[in-house]
Amino acid sequence: MLDFLADVGETVLSTLRDVTPIVVILVVFQVVVLRSRLPNIRGIATGSVMVLLGLALFLIGLEQALFPIGETMAQQLTEKAGAGAGALAGAVRWQDYWVVYLFAAAIGFATTVAEPSLIAVALKAKEVSGGAVNAWGLRIAVAVGVAIGVSLGCFRIVTGTPLPWYIVVAYVVVIIQTFLSSRTIIPLAYDSGGVTTSTVTVPVVAALGLGLAANVPGRSPLxxxxxxxxxxxxxxxxxxxxxxxxxxxxxxxxRRSDRQEVEP
Known part of the structure; x- marks a missing residue:
């Protein structure tokens, strides 16, 4: 119990050091540049304390729950795959790790759908577009992309192939798609790649990658x-x-079919 309280105190102090520069910049900009008093000082102070405690508790939760769960699942799934014929022969066969790819896709999809930042962006996109952008459809499309990406990333770890090959090819595909897509969707699509790497997805995916690399023979976590x-x-x-x-x-x-039906 004492060790846990010590970890909490250390995390709170570390978070305070990280948050303080942000608060100082905002206050200085408000007072010196804008030359105006801070509105609702009590609310700002209360909110700052909540942010501090929230970030500290979140970081503790990562260390106590999400990272261990991801690493444990990766270890257990790798051991299951390692029990196949490929492991007995002393070689790593990517086919033996199909359950890892399936789990990676499932966890990538689930964490992305639940990502708060993605939900916020999807709702805002629906509001700004007047309903033209379906919020749920956008979330599903992004989640499918993350599922495919994380699963392919696990395949890369198992096979040990160079990371740049995949990333370069992926961005070449993005460039080609950019020229083929409507201008209205391109900025939203680009932002979708950023909002997925947030509070829920990153800890689980990072722990999965590190745990997988630590348990696949011949792979380095670093x-x-x-x-x-x-x-x-x-x-x-x-x-x-x-x-x-x-x-x-x-x-x-x-539309073309409708016109053909109307024409005699």
């Missing part, structure tokens, strides 16, 4: 364990742009 976040960032852009291209194509086909 060299191979990182990089899943890059996959989780670029593939949502691909999925959203792909969804928009397909939707636009279907809409044009529907």
């Amino acid at each position: 060299i191979d364990g990182f990089g899943l976040i890059a996959f989780a960032s670029v593939f949502p852009i691909i999925s959203v742009l792909g969804y928009a291209i397909v939707a636009d194509g279907l809409e044009r086909w529907r």
